[in-house]
Amino acid sequence: MSATFKSIRALQPLLDRVLVQRFKAETKTASGLLLPSSATSSPLPEATVIAVGPGAPNKDGAIIPVSVKAGDRVLLPGWGGSPIKVGEEEYHLFKDSEILAKIQE
Template identity: 60%
Template structure:
């Protein structure tokens, strides 16, 4: 079963669906950079969040991010998800390193 739309993917519990920000491959003056000089950026945009995990008493733990937030993510980890030709990553809420305020 292939997903046709990312909105069909709803994270469960304390999962966060993030789309990584792709590094620029072209400079401001229009020069294309070789792949070897382009570094990965550990930032992403939150697309969807789960309802939150439950503590041992059954109370819902609120999520620390919401859709649309810019976040700092770990270089490794998460669960990669591919929908059509786009790549996304599922992280636990506790794996998100920081929220970026603009």
């Protein structure tokens, strides 16, 4: 199940949710050969953070902020996330705790 929106600006994640856009797999090699869709069907584990929620409350009610910010590159699991379609672009919502790592450049 995926949601569809007209603009990504219409979407603000809640609590500890993180909106990401996965990197697209290359459909052409460096030498110019076209790759078949079967070779690029699995999603890449890297993504760019688009927006983050304010954080989730702990058992005492204090807000624990999200560990990433918009613009960060992150490593994602091969499963999970809620897909969101905006025009032809696809995004995913993950919980902060599901993100595996932040990629330092």
